[in-house]
Amino acid sequence: MATGRAVRVSVVLCTHTRDRYEHLVAAARSVQDGTYEDVELVLVSDGSPTVAELMREEFAQAIAAGTCVVAELDRNSGLLAARNRGAAKANGDIVAFLDDDAIADERWLERLVEPYQTRSRRAVGGRVTPAWVAPGGEPGFLPAEFHWLVGVTHRGFGPGGGADGITSEGEVRNTNGSNLSFESETFRSLDGFDTEIVGRKGANHLQGGETELCARLRSEFDEGVWYVPTATVAHKVFQYRTEVDWLLRRAFWQGYSKRAMQSIAPSSGDDEQAFLTDLLGEFLPRRLRALVLGPSWRRLAQLAFLLVGTVAVGLGYLYGVVSYR
Secondary structure, three states: OOOOOOOOEEEEEEEOOHHHHHHHHHHHHHHHOOOOOOEEEEEEEEOOHHHHHHHHHHOHHHHHHOOEEEEEEOOOOOHHHHHHHHHHHOOOOEEEEOOOOEEEOOOHHHHHHHHHHHOOOOEEEEEEEEEEOOOOOOOOOOOHHHHHHHOOOOOOOOOOOOOOHHHOOEEEOOOOOOOEEEEHHHHHHOOOOOOOOOOOOOOOOOOOHHHHHHHHHHHHHOOOEEEEEEEEEEEEEOHHHHOHHHHHHHHHHHHHHHHHHHHHOHHHHHHHHHHHHHHHHHHHHHHHHHHHHOOOHHHHHHHHHHHHHHHHHHHHHHHHHHHOO
């Protein structure tokens, strides 16, 4: 992508139900209110005519100005299919993905675009921070190492891993799907997300669409995703996502998904192995020392969840070994 040339970014936002529409509007407005000027919103209704009509009414002015496009799927087909539909309708040089319950920082796109121009990257992602909208706020028992359970960037993520990796810029396998972008030509050449194997729909617990796509990116172009920690979006964490039983179920199915992704893309497990090494070799000993030197219920609860959550992931992984084909 040529340096200095004006670059248009298409931001794809999808939702499937009227219940989430207000959140989608907030996400879209955060993009429109950002500092980056050449932006196209691509709003996708995943199987809901009502939502599609609301989009056309709400964003009529932007549609008329050529800065918004509305796309729809005839039936609920899952997040990955909706994102592919949005990318197919996009007119930008870059296609960026944002969840319907996320809020973009005002300089999000400005910082995402820079590596495309200065480093000639094919894919760039950023950091996802938590927005604790649950009435009780951030649960005191949830350790930062397990923030990936609620869809935000966790301690140990980033180039090189470790406690400081999350704030370091560099190449990673993939970032969270709510803060991920591709050069449009590259996304098309990879045929987008593979909807046959993964996708959040109904009772389908298998996730990892961005992992599989970025494994193909690596295979095809020998390149990962460039991680920019200052390109941030805030992901809303609702009440149900702070409940222990939900989090442990999520951990189990994430373990299952990680095993499934290894079957589909054998090299995809390298990042998880590195994280496990950091968890056992650095984070767990550090938490034990902190608990001994300064006992508190919060430290004890987080240490306990770290152990129980790791077991839940392991059980899900083992279930995947024997059940996933």
